[in-house]
Amino acid sequence: MNGMKYKTPLLLAIALLLFACNSPTPAAVPDNPQSGTALAAARTRVPLRKELATQQAKQTVQAMAGLANAKGLETPGTSTPGTPVPGTAAATGSNTPGAAPEAAATIVPPATAVPTLTPSWTPTPSWTPTASWTPTPSWTPTLNPTVTGTPSMTPSPTITVTATPTVTPTVAGGGGSKIAFVAARDGNREIYTMLLDGSSPVRLAEAPADDSAPAWSPNGTRIAFHTSRIGNFEIYVMNADGSNITRLTTATGDDQYPVWSKDSSKIAFTSNRDGNQEIYSMNADGSSQTRLTLSAKEDGGPQWSPDGTKLVFTSLRDGDAEVYVMAADGSAQTRLTYNTAYQGDAVWSADGSLLAFVSAADGNKEIYTMKPTGAESKRLTTSSGDDIAPQWSLDGSKLVFVSARDGNNEIYSMNNAGTEQVRLTSNSADDSAVRWAPDGSQLLFVSSRDGNTEIYSMLANGSAQTNLSRNSGADVEPAWQLK
Numbered sequence: 426m427n428g429m430k431y432k433t434p435l436l437l438a439i440a441l442l443l444f445a446c447n448s449p450t451p452a453a454v455p456d457n458p459q460s461g462t463a464l465a466a467a468r469t470r471v472p473l474r475k476e477l478a479t480q481q482a483k484q485t486v487q488a489m490a491g492l493a494n495a496k497g498l499e500t501p502g503t504s505t506p507g508t509p510v511p512g513t514a515a516a517t518g519s520n521t522p523g524a525a526p527e528a529a530a531t532i533v534p535p536a537t538a539v540p541t542l543t544p545s546w547t548p549t550p551s552w553t554p555t556a557s558w559t560p561t562p563s564w565t566p567t568l569n570p571t572v573t574g575t576p577s578m579t580p581s582p583t584i585t586v587t588a589t590p591t592v593t594p595t596v597a598g599g600g601g602s603k604i605a606f607v608a609a610r611d612g613n614r615e616i617y618t619m620l621l622d623g624s625s626p627v628r629l630a631e632a633p634a635d636d637s638a639p640a641w642s643p644n645g646t647r648i649a650f651h652t653s654r655i656g657n658f659e660i661y662v663m664n665a666d667g668s669n670i671t672r673l674t675t676a677t678g679d680d681q682y683p684v685w686s687k688d689s690s691k692i693a694f695t696s697n698r699d700g701n702q703e704i705y706s707m708n709a710d711g712s713s714q715t716r717l718t719l720s721a722k723e724d725g726g727p728q729w730s731p732d733g734t735k736l737v738f739t740s741l742r743d744g745d746a747e748v749y750v751m752a753a754d755g756s757a758q759t760r761l762t763y764n765t766a767y768q769g770d771a772v773w774s775a776d777g778s779l780l781a782f783v784s785a786a787d788g789n790k791e792i793y794t795m796k797p798t799g800a801e802s803k804r805l806t807t808s809s810g811d812d813i814a815p816q817w818s819l820d821g822s823k824l825v826f827v828s829a830r831d832g833n834n835e836i837y838s839m840n841n842a843g844t845e846q847v848r849l850t851s852n853s854a855d856d857s858a859v860r861w862a863p864d865g866s867q868l869l870f871v872s873s874r875d876g877n878t879e880i881y882s883m884l885a886n887g888s889a890q891t892n893l894s895r896n897s898g899a900d901v902e903p904a905w906q907l908k
Contacts, residue, residue, distance in 0.1 A: 601906025
C-alpha cells in the first residue's frame with residue numbers, strides 16, 4: 426500500500442508533463458489528496474498557459490520523486506497531510522488576464538523534508554551494542570564455594586589452638602613441671618624456678634654472691650649449680666624446691682658447669698684448681714673427685730654419652746680447638762677432628778650414634794655431624810653467618826641451633842640430615858640458648874626482643890612464642906626439669 430501511495434501521483438505528474446509539452450492548451454491538473462499543494466491558475470493566453478503547465482508538471486515530478494525517496498523515513502501506519510499553499514485559487518477556463526482561474530490542487534511536501542531525506546535515515550554505528558552489556562566477572566559466584574567450603578578446611582587454626590594447652594601440662598615420663606633459670610632481678614644472679622607457663626617464680630638459693638649454671642638431675646629431684654658465695658666458684662647441689670643446699674667441691678680454683686650422667690649417679694665439671702682448665706668427675710654426693718684430662722691447654726665442655734660410658738669434650742691441647750672423646754674414667758682419649766680452624770661444642774644424639782658439633786673449617790662456623798669415632802663427618806648447614814649451639818631432639822630426628830645468617834642471632838631447626846632448615850624466630854633482637862623440652866614438643870630460649878633478656882617458650886614448629894619470665898631484670902640459662 427505504501428508503494429502505491431507514491432507511484433500513482435508520480436505517474437500522473439509524468440503524464441501531465443508529456444501532455445503539457447505536446448498540447449497547445451494545458452489541461453487542468455486534478456487535486457492530489459496526498460500532497461496538499463495546488464498548482465497555480467492557468468493563464469488565459471495559450472502560450473503562457475502552456476509554459477506554466479510545463480513548469481508545474483516539472484515541479485510535481487520533482488516533488489513526487491522527493492516523496493518516493495522519503496518513504497524510508499515515514500512511520501508505517503501514519504501520514505503527514507500536506508499544507509495548502511496560501512494565496513492560490515482554483516483555475517478556471519477563462520482567457521481573461523487577472524481572472525481567478527479554476528485551481529487544480531497539488532500536494533507539495535514541506536520544503537525542509539527534501540534536502541535531508543537521503544542521508545539521515547541511514548543507521549549510524551551508535552546503535553551497535555557496546556561491550557558494556559557483556560556480563561562482567563563480578564557476577565561470577567566465586568565467593569559462594571569459598572564460604573561454604575571453609576568449615577571443612579579450618580583444621581589448621583584449630584591445630585595451633587589446641588596444641589598449646591596439651592603441651593603445657595607435664596606429659597607422663599616426658600618431663601617435669603618446672604623450669605630452672607638464672608635471674609638478676611634481686612641485684613645479683615640467683616637461681617629460680619617457675620611453672621611451665623611462667624607462673625609461680627620461686628627464688629631457690631639466696632646469697633650475696635652469683636649462682637649460675639643450673640642443671641637438673643635426670644631423675645628431676647635435684648639441681649646442681651656453681652656459685653661464688655665463698656669467693657671462688659664451687660659446685661653445689663640442692664633439692665628441686667631449694668632445700669638441702671650442699672657444697673660438693675672445695676678447691677682453691679674455680680669449679681664450674683656441672684653436668685649430670687644419665688643415671689644421676691655422677692657429675693662431670695671443669696676446674697682450674699691445678700693451674701689450667703681441666704675436666705673432672707665426682708659422685709653425685711661430691712665424693713671421688715677425679716681429674717680426667719691432663720694437658721697444657723684448656724679442656725672443657727664435657728657431655729656424657731647416653732649410656733654413661735664416655736665423655737665428649739673440646740680441647741686446645743693441639744694448638745686449636747678440636748673435638749675429643751674419652752672413657753668415663755678418663756682413659757682412651759681420642760682426637761676426632763683435625764683442622765686448624767675451630768671445632769668444638771659437640772653433643773650426643775639421644776641414641777649415642779652421632780655427634781653434632783660446630784666447625785669453622787669452611788670459613789665461618791657451621792653445624793656438622795659425625796660418628797663417635799670421628800668417621801663420616803658431614804656438613805649440615807651452609808650459610809654466610811655463623812651457625813652454632815646445636816641441640817638434638819629426644820628422638821634424634823631433628824636439631825635446633827642458633828644462626829646469624831639473617832643478620833642477628835635467630836633460632837632454626839632442621840632434620841638430622843640437614844634438610845628442611847626452618848627459621849623459628851624472627852625479630853631484630855638476639856634469640857639464643859635454645860633447649861628442647863624432654864618430650865620434644867616445646868623449646869625454651871632466651872631473647873632480648875622486649876628490651877631486656879627474658880626466657881621464652883615456643884612450640885617445636887616456632888608457633889606460640891611466649892614470654893615466660895616477664896621481669897625487668899635479666900633472666901637467662903633456662904633448664905627443663907627432666908622428670
